[in-house]
Amino acid sequence: ETGVTQSPTHLIKTRGQQVTLRCSSQSGHNTVSWYQQALGQGPQFIFQYYREEENGRGNFPPRFSGLQFPNYSSELNVNALELDDSALYLCAGSLQGVSGNTIYFGEGSWLTVV
């Protein structure tokens, strides 16, 4: 039990549509990170939010955006979906400012774009 829950677990979208993925982290996780994991690959860092502000971004286009809320929940939004966006999207909660702190991952949301 990591204290990080994601929804939905699976969804199918059509190319060009928009999708919102949600993450709920246990109290105390003031930092949330999102990762994209394509089949057979390692997770790729999308971005990180700390105290509701973006705090670092990986090599992803602006159509990937996010929000973090005061209650430690978070959203990942992807606009204009492309077939290559099909992947497992992982949310991770952690405590900023603690060197070497453990990062807790949710079970992920499987997105299929057709």
Add this chain to the structure above:
Amino acid sequence: SQQGEEDPQALSIQEGENATMNCSYKTSINNLQWYRQNSGRGLVHLILIRSNEREKHSGRLRVTLDTSKKSSSLLITASRAADTASYFCATVWMNRDDKIIFGKGTRLHILP
């Protein structure tokens, strides 16, 4: 881009044998972490080793770190069927704690 690269990409061993996976990385790090991922599931944190440590143990896991060679190894002793999973090393960039970068992983299969 991915910071760490695991080797081998895939490994099959008999139950009871030891499994060794290696990880190489490119830049200076604060610490290195190993994670396990069962098929299609989230990642589970296994062990963290700091840049000033050379070896660390946790149950059947033994991790080594050689910062001069920018490499780490994960040893799982007396493997069990439940150890079948993908294993990833992850590095934290200097001065950018929490921004962890994963390798492509080693897929470990334990044969009964």
